[in-house]
Amino acid sequence: MSSQRDRWAELTGGQAGEDYARRFERLAESGQDIHGEASFCDALLVPAARILDAGCGTGRIAIRLAELGHHCTGVDVDRSMLAVARRHAPAQEWLHGDLTHLDSLGLETGFDLALAAGNVIPLLAPGTEPEVVRQLATVLRPGGLLITGMGLDAEHLPLPEPTVTLTEFDHWCTEAGLTLRERFATWAGDPYRPGGGYAVSVHFRSTA
Numbered sequence: 001m002s003s004q005r006d007r008w009a010e011l012t013g014g015q016a017g018e019d020y021a022r023r024f025e026r027l028a029e030s031g032q033d034i035h036g037e038a039s040f041c042d043a044l045l046v047p048a049a050r051i052l053d054a055g056c057g058t059g060r061i062a063i064r065l066a067e068l069g070h071h072c073t074g075v076d077v078d079r080s081m082l083a084v085a086r087r088h089a090p091a092q093e094w095l096h097g098d099l100t101h102l103d104s105l106g107l108e109t110g111f112d113l114a115l116a117a118g119n120v121i122p123l124l125a126p127g128t129e130p131e132v133v134r135q136l137a138t139v140l141r142p143g144g145l146l147i148t149g150m151g152l153d154a155e156h157l158p159l160p161e162p163t164v165t166l167t168e169f170d171h172w173c174t175e176a177g178l179t180l181r182e183r184f185a186t187w188a189g190d191p192y193r194p195g196g197g198y199a200v201s202v203h204f205r206s207t208a
């Protein structure tokens with residue numbers, strides 16, 4: 001594990017799993033679609049794709065993607081979040097691990113998609129972001145996708161201020177052999193305009 005605590009752990013003390021899951025249950029009960037990320041990814045994938053849900057949390061997205069026929073591995077460092085995922089989908093693969101050291105988990109590489117949704121990138125431990133992007137790129141097959149969703153202002157983050165700019169993020173991706181394919185403002189596919197507070201980015205692995 002990395003010596004530095006990630007921002008999510010700083011924020012929650014590693015105890016947020018049940019509350020986080022309840023928040024989405026309430027949204028679903030109120031009629032909101034809580035599967036926007038999964039639908040977005042599914043539209044870009046071949047059937048029965050191999051997916052790494054990086055920072056899978058309570059498994060909300062990976063469980064939906066599995067229902068849609070994909071093969072998902074969830075990785076998260078927060079045991080309270082993973083406990084919910086394991087309870088809801090015991091047959092799925094849930095790994096406790098730090099994305100900074102993804103290579104220590106012994107994963108079979110060649111994933112079609114690495115997904116870091118729900119502000120995973122802005123919530124990493126400060127300074128670890130380039131290494132996490134590099135690790136995610138490494139597990140992809142050539143042509144495989146990295147899809148991320150991240151807040152770029154306080155309104156779209158559970159943090160007082162943004163921690164990552166798109167310029168920095170795109171630079172880390174380029175360094176990791178990833179090329180930007182498309183960028184949106186929402187998981188519904190609204191167009192991203194410079195200065196927007198949220199970005200859904202689709203990068204692909206351009207190097208073998």
Ligand SMILES: C[S@@+](CC[C@H](N)C(=O)[O-])C[C@H]1O[C@@H](n2cnc3c(N)ncnc32)[C@H](O)[C@@H]1O
Nearest residue numbers: 006008055056057076077078098099117118124
């Ligand atoms: C806001 S939650 C999002 C969970 C899920 N992706 C979703 O959208 O529902 C952010 C997650 O990132 C995870 N995370 C942050 N840094 C991490 C790291 N270095 N390794 C693994 N998981 C990490 C946290 O533990 C947390 O579960």
